[in-house]
Amino acid sequence: MTPRTTAILSALAEEQQGLLERLQQPRRVTRAGRDFWLGDLHGQPVVLALSRIGKVAAATTATTLIEAFGVQRLVFTGVAGGVGPDVRVGDVVVASEFVQHDMDASPIFPRYQIPLYDRERFACDVDLSALLSGAVRAGGYTLHQGLIASGDRFVSAAEESRLLQEALAAAGHAPLAVEMEGAAVAQVCFDYGIPFAAMRTISDRADDTAHVDFPKFVTEVASRYALAIIEEFVRGLNTMHPT
Ligand code: SAH
Numbered sequence: 001m002t003p004r005t006t007a008i009l010s011a012l013a014e015e016q017q018g019l020l021e022r023l024q025q026p027r028r029v030t031r032a033g034r035d036f037w038l039g040d041l042h043g044q045p046v047v048l049a050l051s052r053i054g055k056v057a058a059a060t061t062a063t064t065l066i067e068a069f070g071v072q073r074l075v076f077t078g079v080a081g082g083v084g085p086d087v088r089v090g091d092v093v094v095a096s097e098f099v100q101h102d103m104d105a106s107p108i109f110p111r112y113q114i115p116l117y118d119r120e121r122f123a124c125d126v127d128l129s130a131l132l133s134g135a136v137r138a139g140g141y142t143l144h145q146g147l148i149a150s151g152d153r154f155v156s157a158a159e160e161s162r163l164l165q166e167a168l169a170a171a172g173h174a175p176l177a178v179e180m181e182g183a184a185v186a187q188v189c190f191d192y193g194i195p196f197a198a199m200r201t202i203s204d205r206a207d208d209t210a211h212v213d214f215p216k217f218v219t220e221v222a223s224r225y226a227l228a229i230i231e232e233f234v235r236g237l238n239t240m241h242p243t
Contacts, residue, residue, distance in 0.1 A: 003043075003044060003045055003237075004045075004072035004073060005045045005046065005047060005069070005070060005071045005072055005073075006044055006045070006046050006047075006071065006072070006073050006074070006075065006234070006237060007046070007047045007048075007049065007062075007065040007066075007069070007071035007073070007074040007075070008041075008046055008047070008048050008049075008075055008077070008230060008234075009049055009050075009051045009058075009061065009062065009065070009074060009075070009076045009077070009185065010048070010049075010050055010051065010076075010077050010078065010226065011050070011051050011053065011076075011077070011078030011079065011179075011180075011181060012050070012078065012079070012218055012222075012223075013050060014218050014219050014222070014223040015077055015078065015079075015218075015222060015223045015226040015227075016048055016050060017223065018223060018224075018226075018227035019041065019048055019227060019230060019231075020037060020048060022041060022231070023037060023039035023040070023041055023046070023048065024039050024040040024041070025039050025040060026038070026039040027039060029069075031064050031068050032060055032061075032064050034049060034050065034052070034060075034061060034064065035049070035050070036048070036049050036064070036065070036068075036069060037049070038069070041231075041234050042231065042234045042235050042238065043238055044234050044237050044238065046234070047065060047069045047071055049061055049064075049065060051076065051078070051181050051185065053180055053181070054152050054180050054181065055100070055150060055151070055152055055180065055181060055183065055184035056184070057181075058180075058181035058182075058184045058185050059184040059185065059187070059188050061185075062074065062184070062185045062188040062189065063188055066188070066189075066192050066194055071194070072194065072195075073125070073128060073194060073195045073196070073197075074185065074189055074194055074195070074196045074197075075128065075132065075196075075197050075198070075199075075230070075233065076181070076182060076185055076196070076197070076198035076199070077198075077199055077200075077201075077226040077229070077230055078179060078181065078182075078198075078199075078200050078201075078226075079179070079200060079201050079202070079203035079214075079217065079218060079222045080093065080148065080177035080178060080179035080200035080201075080202060080203065081155050081156075081161070081177060081178045081179070081202070081203070081204050081205060081206030081207075081210055082176070082177055082202040082204070082205050082206065083149075083155075083161055083164075083165055083175055083176065083177060083178055083205075083206050084144065084146070084174070084175070084176035084177065086144070087144055087176050087177060087202055088142070088202060088205075089202050089203065089204065089205065089213065089217065090141075090142070090201070090202060090221060091141070091142040091143070091144060091201075091202045092136045092141045092142065092143055092144070092199055092200070092201050092202070092225065092229070093143075093144045093145070093146070093148060093176045093177045093199065093200045093202065094129055094132050094133045094136060094143060094144070094145050094197070094198070094199050095124050095129070095145075095146075095147070095148040095182060095186075095197070095198040095199070095200070096123065096124055096129065096145055096146050096147065097121040097122065097123045097124065097146075097147050097148075097186075098121060098122050098124075098147070098148050098149070098150055098182045098183035098186040098187075098198075099112055099120055099121050099147060099148075099149050099150075099168070099173050099175065099183060100112065100114065100149070100150055100151060100183045100184075101149040101150065101151040101164055101167075101168060101175075101178065102151035102152055102153065103151075110171070111167075111171055112168070112171050112173065114187065117187075120171070120173070121147070121173075122183065122186035122187050122189075122190045123186075124186065124196055124197050124198060125195035125196055125197055127195070127240070128195045128196070128197035129145075129197040131197070131233055131236045131237070131240060132197045132198075132199055132229070132233050133145060134232075134236060135229045135230070135232035135233040135236060136199065136229055138232050139225070139228050139229055139232065141225065141229070144176050146174075146175070146176045147173060147174065147175045147176060148175055148176060148177050148178070148179060148182050148183075148198070148200065149164070149168060149173065149175035149177070149178050149179075149183070150178070150179055150180060150181060150182045150183035150184065151178070151180065151183075152180060153180070154180065154210070154211075155178050155206040155210065156204075156206065156207070156208070156210040156211050157207065157208055157210075158207040158208050160206075161178070161205075161206040161207060164178070177200050177202060178206050179200055182198050182200070185198070186198070199226075199229060201221065201222040201225045201226065203217040203218060203221075203222055204217070
């Protein structure tokens with residue numbers, strides 16, 4: 001049986017670099033103004049892509065991966081701002097679910113509900129997320145599992161972060177982290193019935209120093225974490241029973 005093709009979506013080029021260097025028989029295909037890298041990683045057929053930043057860009061990339069490259073599962077790596085009380089810079093969050101913190105079609109639909117989907121959250125695939133969490137633990141990183149909130153804002157002020165969390169809490173959502181793409185990719189994968197898992201290394205605390213911490217962290221820490229975790233995850237795919 002031909003193994004399933006796995007899409008590995010990275011938010012930032014620095015995170016993709018290490019994977020690209022390890023890709024066997026690399027082949028580049030350009031589509032929708034984006035580069036997609038096809039090849040093998042530890043014996044698994046993969047397509048590497050950059051999500052680009054923000055929900056729409058990430059949704060286009062995810063849709064292209066599914067429609068044009070026929071990927072059968074999708075894993076996302078990126079960085080995020082930590083908002084959960086114990087979620088610190090350098091910790092890793094594996095998403096169990098996603099919510100869009102900037103979705104508000106009230107009063108027609110309840111706040112945070114995705115119109116016409118009758119839901120506020122999209123869940124990640126349980127088996128794939130367990131494999132990803134195992135890879136995080138294997139690397140000795142501090143792991144959190146739970147809700148991530150996505151929206152088209154780089155949250156870089158303590159007051160903004162507080163208000164955002166307060167509003168989410170009033171609707172029963174307590175995210176561990178905020179970022180700008182995950183919920184969009186989760187929605188696309190839901191539409192297509194494609195298993196999805198996502199990890200985020202915490203680069204900042206979504207507060208007034210977020211913009212300072214961010215660039216240095218991405219190059220020095222997050223890219224190394226993402227590479228180690230994804231390599232371990234892909235090795236794990238070899239032993240995963242077909243779903
Ligand atoms: N300066 C970067 C752009 C960063 S945008 C550049 O030059 O390319 C922030 C990226 O990190 C997004 O992909 C987002 O998902 C994530 N992120 C990290 N911290 C965040 C925060 N505090 N708020 C929102 N997104 C954050």
